[in-house]
Amino acid sequence: MRRAPEKLRFAAMAVDAVVFSFVDGELAVLTAGVNNESAYHGMDAFPGGLIKETENTDQALVRVLKDKVGLTPAFSEQLYTFSAVNRDKRNRVVSVAYLCLVRPDTAASFTRAGAQFVLVSKLPKLAYDHDEMLLVAHKRLQGKLTYSTIAQFLLPHHFTLTELQTVYETVLGTEFDKRNFRKKILALDIVRDTGRLQEGVKNRPAALYKFVDQKLTELPLQV
Amino acid sequence: MRRAPEKLRFAAMAVDAVVFSFVDGELAVLTAGVNNESAYHGMDAFPGGLIKETENTDQALVRVLKDKVGLTPAFSEQLYTFSAVNRDKRNRVVSVAYLCLVRPDTAASFTRAGAQFVLVSKLPKLAYDHDEMLLVAHKRLQGKLTYSTIAQFLLPHHFTLTELQTVYETVLGTEFDKRNFRKKILALDIVRDTGRLQEGVKNRPAALYKFVDQKLTELPLQV
DNA sequence: GCAAAAGTGTTAGGTATACACCCATGC
């Protein structure tokens, strides 16, 4: 593909990944230390990187996450494009942010120098405009939770209904009645009892469920 | 702001505007003829233009719409960023698309050489990846209609409940019972009777309503 | 008085909410 004429090219294009997961029953997000010679040196930021000439932003996102932190998300979708002239103090960078989710086992076993999952409630101030990026990502996640089956990507493939309820309660910041929550979820017919039970718990073992459809499905809404 | 280093700058950055309005009781969208020396010459496309070094994409969108077609939208929000390597056959252009709405009086009085509002049902095949852009925009509009007060930007400031219902029915492609629709809308308490009536109609004049809140408001959803 | 669109109420079925106790397991 030919490059655009020189005078039209003033900005670098990047992708940034807001990777959520579930750790200790709380929402967590992946941050990495900023290591460049800039005003942001030493701060934390979401992992990101520059787009290559031969790839689109979806491809760049997958490559960057793989190379920089060794992760392949269970779910990712484009979130928002951040383009403020001074959002990176070094030079003009337009960044396409992504909302990504990884299952809790992935987060639990994650080890990578300079990167870590941090509880959203305990995040420090982030570099660049990444605080704003987090808010946009969190709001999108909340929205999709209510009208899609996105919760599955924050759970193991087999999970208990209590775990599912905890995801909803934590992400939305609301509490639900256990009986009503179960009735609603089961009525939606999006999960199925696997017939298996929890093992190694010191109380009555819970039934394990799985999502019927392994990919994102939209739930019907009324006007 | 400093430019990014030369080797990182291969793409031009553009904005494109999907401008919906309401014409003859149907959803319409603004297209303009493509006039450059490219494979797309002679086709229609959404109005767009390159981002300047001194502006962000929101600012570019407003400027481009003003300069190229003389419109200021009643509503606009960032939609999606299109980045396929070959989306523009001439050279690499990454485009940030916007969803924009203008009120029907604006569309009705619109005249600009080479640009026009076309009923969505009668759109020809568009240049670049703009067919896909239209689908994304339409879907977003449908979604927001059900959980926000976005319908106001497709109506005059004062409108009848039948006009409001027509917006919902046309955009969502569904029909609603008149009595139930009114009950629901009035229960939401998002519109108010102005006390004024339609004039110059040859049947019983309808009451004119206005939205209580002149800006976009989200409606509550349950899990 | 006729054509056109505005405006209005009731009923029945289904959904949401509120609420408390027994069950299975490990130790």
Added chain:
DNA sequence: GCATGGGTGTATACCTAACACTTTTGC
């Protein structure tokens, strides 16, 4: 046998959906 979390049902209030006729106006 006790502590822990799992699992379940009912009654009420509310909301949704289906449905048809009268009113106001211009001509």
